Amino acid sequence: MFRLLLLLSMTWPAIASEERARQIIDEMEQLYRGDSSKATMTMQVQTPNYNRTLTMTSQSYGKDYGFFRINSPKKDRGIATLKRDEEMWNYFPKINKVIKVPPSMMMGSWMGSDFTNDDLVKETQLIDAYSLVLIETDDQYKVTLTPKEQTVTVWDRIEYTISKDPLLPLSQAFFDDDGEKVREMTFHEPKEYYGKLMPSIMEMRPLNKKGHLTRIKYDDIKFNVPEITKDTFSLRNLKSRF
Amino acid sequence: MLTFQIAFRNIMRQKRRSLLTGLSMTGGYMLFVLGYSLLEGSYGNIIDIFTLDSTGHIQIHKDDYLDRPKIYKTIRDRDQVEVALTNDPEVKGFASRVFSPALAYSGDKTAPSRLIGIDPDLEPTVSRLLQKVSKGTYFSSLRNAEGYYEAMIGRGLHITLKLDIGDEIVLISSGGDGSIANDIFVVSAIIGNKTSFDRMAVYLPLAAAQEFLSLGNDVHQYVLLVNSKDDNELVASGLSAHLPELTVSPWQKVEATFYRTMQADKQGNYFTMGLITFIVFIGVLNTVLMSVLERTREFGVLRAIGSRPMQLVRLISLETFFLAFISVIAGFLLIIPIIYWLAEVGMLLPEPIDMGGIEFQHLKGEMSARIFWVPMAFILATAVLISIPPGFRAARILPKEAMGSH
Numbered sequence: 320m321f322r323l324l325l326l327l328s329m330t331w332p333a334i335a336s337e338e339r340a341r342q343i344i345d346e347m348e349q350l351y352r353g354d355s356s357k358a359t360m361t362m363q364v365q366t367p368n369y370n371r372t373l374t375m376t377s378q379s380y381g382k383d384y385g386f387f388r389i390n391s392p393k394k395d396r397g398i399a400t401l402k403r404d405e406e407m408w409n410y411f412p413k414i415n416k417v418i419k420v421p422p423s424m425m426m427g428s429w430m431g432s433d434f435t436n437d438d439l440v441k442e443t444q445l446i447d448a449y450s451l452v453l454i455e456t457d458d459q460y461k462v463t464l465t466p467k468e469q470t471v472t473v474w475d476r477i478e479y480t481i482s483k484d485p486l487l488p489l490s491q492a493f494f495d496d497d498g499e500k501v502r503e504m505t506f507h508e509p510k511e512y513y514g515k516l517m518p519s520i521m522e523m524r525p526l527n528k529k530g531h532l533t534r535i536k537y538d539d540i541k542f543n544v545p546e547i548t549k550d551t552f553s554l555r556n557l558k559s560r561f
Numbered sequence: 562m563l564t565f566q567i568a569f570r571n572i573m574r575q576k577r578r579s580l581l582t583g584l585s586m587t588g589g590y591m592l593f594v595l596g597y598s599l600l601e602g603s604y605g606n607i608i609d610i611f612t613l614d615s616t617g618h619i620q621i622h623k624d625d626y627l628d629r630p631k632i633y634k635t636i637r638d639r640d641q642v643e644v645a646l647t648n649d650p651e652v653k654g655f656a657s658r659v660f661s662p663a664l665a666y667s668g669d670k671t672a673p674s675r676l677i678g679i680d681p682d683l684e685p686t687v688s689r690l691l692q693k694v695s696k697g698t699y700f701s702s703l704r705n706a707e708g709y710y711e712a713m714i715g716r717g718l719h720i721t722l723k724l725d726i727g728d729e730i731v732l733i734s735s736g737g738d739g740s741i742a743n744d745i746f747v748v749s750a751i752i753g754n755k756t757s758f759d760r761m762a763v764y765l766p767l768a769a770a771q772e773f774l775s776l777g778n779d780v781h782q783y784v785l786l787v788n789s790k791d792d793n794e795l796v797a798s799g800l801s802a803h804l805p806e807l808t809v810s811p812w813q814k815v816e817a818t819f820y821r822t823m824q825a826d827k828q829g830n831y832f833t834m835g836l837i838t839f840i841v842f843i844g845v846l847n848t849v850l851m852s853v854l855e856r857t858r859e860f861g862v863l864r865a866i867g868s869r870p871m872q873l874v875r876l877i878s879l880e881t882f883f884l885a886f887i888s889v890i891a892g893f894l895l896i897i898p899i900i901y902w903l904a905e906v907g908m909l910l911p912e913p914i915d916m917g918g919i920e921f922q923h924l925k926g927e928m929s930a931r932i933f934w935v936p937m938a939f940i941l942a943t944a945v946l947i948s949i950p951p952g953f954r955a956a957r958i959l960p961k962e963a964m965g966s967h
Contacts, residue, residue: 368633369738394775395740411743414731416666431739 340451340462343481347488348382348445350517353542355380359390360537364432367530371431374538384552385439389430400429401557402439410557417557426473433502433523433533449477458483485509485516501527512540564872568879575852582848583888586940589841590892591899593834593936598900598926600830604823605927608790611819612812615688615758617784618793619800620815622808626781627815632661632737635779636807642783645803651796654686655785659770663734663742665714665763667722674718675762676734678770678780687786690752690764697726697750702766705747710769712746717760719751726750732763736775744773834936838943846947849881853951860955861963870956877952878945885944889937896933904928 356379364371373395378386385402389395397412407420420427425437449464464477478492491504502525506518517540523533572579612618620627621642626634636642639657646655659678664671681702685691691699700711712730714722724730728748736742746765753759771777787796794811801809813820853860860873907923926932 364739366739371738371740398741409741411733411741414666414733414743414745416731416733416743418733428739430741431735 336453337451340453340460341446343453343460343486344446344451344462344464344479346486347479347481350488350515351540352379352382353515355544355547356540356542357544357547358537358540360535360540362430362432363532363534363536365530365532365534366528373430378544378547378551380547380549380552384549386552386557387439395430398430399557400439401552401554403552407436407439408554408557415558417554433525433528433531438523445477445479448472459489487516487518501525510537512537513542515542564876564879568876568883571852571856571876571880572884578848578852579884582845583884583891585841585844586885586888586944587892587895589838590889590936590940591896592837593940594892594896594900594932595903595926596830596834596837597936598903598928598932599924600827601929601932602904602925602927604827606925608812611816612790613689613786615690615784616812616815617687618787618790618812619785619797620810620812621783621785621800621804622781622810624808627808627810630660630781632735632774632776632781635659635737635776635781636783637779639778639780642804642807645800646783646785649796649800649803651787651789651792651799653786653788654683655783656680656683656687657767657780658684658782658784659767659774659776659779660781661734661742661770661774663732663763665718665722666731666733667724667728670722672718672721672761674714674732675759676732676765676770676773677759677762678765678767678774680767687784693753693757694750695753697748700749700764700766702768707747709745709747710766711749713750713752713764714748715752715757715760715762716754718763720755721761724748730763732773734774736773737777737779738775740775742773742775835939838940842943842947845881845885845944846951849877849948849951850954852880853877853955856955857958857963860958861960864958865960865964873955873958874949874952877955878948881944881948882941885941889940893933893937900926900928900932 356377358377360375360377362373362375364373371392373392374390376388376390383402383404386399388399389397397410399410401408401410407425408417409420410417420436426435428434429436429439445464448470449466452463452465454461454463460481460483462479462481464479466472466474466476473495475494475496475498477494478490480489480491481487482489487509488506490506492500493502493504495501502523505522505524507520507522508518509516510519512519517537519537521535523535525531621636623634623636636657643655646652657680659676661676663674663676665674679690681700694713695716697713700713704710709729712732714724714730718724718730722730726748730746730748732742732744732746734742746763746769752762752764765773767780771779787793794813797809797811863873864870903926905928907925910922910924913922
């Protein structure tokens with residue numbers, strides 16, 4: 320009995336910390352999503368060889384449904400991405416084709432940016448697929464996410480840093496199998512959108528590719544939009560909306 | 562002069578032996594020439610096939626595009642390149658190209674393909690593309706009536722995607738600016754056959770490919786033919802000096818694997834030819850030694866009346882050289898018609914070799930000065946070389962002992 324109590328008292332803080340970490344991460348995830356959201360954003364892709372600026376609109380519903388559509392430049396206008404659960408499709412209006420993104424392409428670049436297709440699909444599954452360990456400092460939470468055994472991922476661990484006041488994400492660092500930090504996402508310039516405070520800029524920096532940077536700036540984001548429902552995210556809409 | 566006379570007389574003294582020795586050298590020479598001609602001829606043929614088919618004699622790229630092709634490694638200052646190429650009198654013709662892997666669709670069928678953007682007007686001056694159109698018509702750089710650019714596809718794509726002339730082909734690739742390139746083209750021609758290197762290629766007019774890949778006016782490659790193909794490395798290094806920021810590669814670098822294999826194979830063949838000569842000359846050495854031993858008494862007399870040892874060495878070398886020279890000339894006269902026939906007609910192959918849509922039915926030899934003089938020089942030099950040991954043997958003869966023997 321004594322032993323059992325001892326065991327409980329030893330594991331209790333760990334369970335508590337995991338539970339707290341879950342809450343924090345979940346809150347971060349909710350931040351950009353709400354129940355549903357509609358946003359316009361500007362994506363800047365910088366590489367040593369080219370710079371490119373795209374503007375696009377996005378819609379989301381819960382954590383499983385997402386929709387992205389490029390508005391400019393003109394050449395790419397109308398190219399859209401639909402994400403439903405863990406599946407993804409791209410639509411190209413010029414050739415009127417919907418192409419499913421195969422599992423092998425999940426780590427490929429999304430629209431030439433430093434974000435991968437996988438980032439769009441799986442990013443939201445953090446709390447289900449990873450075990451969490453929380454470290455608390457005076458003004459920050461540091462959550463280390465290690466993939467659960469059955470999780471298929473290329474990351475060895477992810478370190479998520481969150482500021483306490485206001486409770487906002489600061490950075491995410493991604494580590495590969497050799498324990499090396501290979502890319503880093505940072506959050507900047509918190510702004511209020513319809514009463515909700517959130518970072519207006521996300522920057523993704525692959526550390527193994529010098530001079531590469533993708534910056535996403537939210538020009539506008541609205542939450543809990545009533546006209547967005549599950550039905551919005553159909554292949555038919557992928558081809559016809561806008 | 563006296564030495565000459567004596568040497569010549571000595572050859573004639575044993576006519577049958579000289580004839581047999583001479584014949585073995587003639588045979589050796591002819592075999593050497595034949596092997597050399599076929600080796601150079603067949604490789605020359607293969608080199609012509611791929612350089613004229615698409616590789617060209619020289620290619621120009623940005624940086625290490627040849628080894629690590631990346632879409633953004635482009636040649637930007639095209640005027641500078643074209644001025645340098647136009648001003649070089651050795652350059653026969655040039656054309657520019659762009660490349661990218663692309664996914665090709667037709668209906669619900671997909672196939673990986675290689676997109677090659679070419680200048681429709683200049684390409685025929687550097688490659689056989691125009692001759693390889695097996696169905697349909699060679700495209701132009703203009704859009705068709707419906708506003709689509711035309712594409713020419715390899716036979717493999719024609720089969721895999723069940724595409725025919727006039728059908729739409731959809732291409733998806735990644736553009737030079739990170740965008741996803743996607744567009745529809747109309748098939749205007751089928752290129753080559755199932756074994757062509759470009760069976761999975763989609764050819765687009767250069768302007769269409771540049772627009773598709775968002776490359777602006779940049780290209781990935783300049784390909785050129787030179788006036789004399791054997792000088793291509795020289796021309797390449799000359800151009801390289803004019804275009805320091807670009808990489809100028811002769812075909813020996815472009816097709817480095819083939820080139821190394823060819824060099825290794827040639828060396829193996831040279832070794833075999835050297836071996837034939839060696840075997841021939843073991844016989845010759847034997848003959849010369851025999852004739853020296855036979856004439857011990859005679860050399861003794863020559864020494865006794867005041868011949869110097871070196872004169873005897875020279876005499877024997879001269880004898881062997883004469884014999885070799887006569888044999889080689891005879892071999893030369895005999896082999897000329899054979900080589901001429903090999904170079905002009907060639908041996909009929911039981912199965913024609915197909916090289917990317919162009920068939921070769923004859924195994925051809927090369928007919929050039931080096932085919933004859935290289936073996937000639939080699940045989941004459943070897944003849945002189947092997948006559949030296951017997952010569953020294955003769956030179957060491959002491960008159961007193963020699964004249965006492967038989």
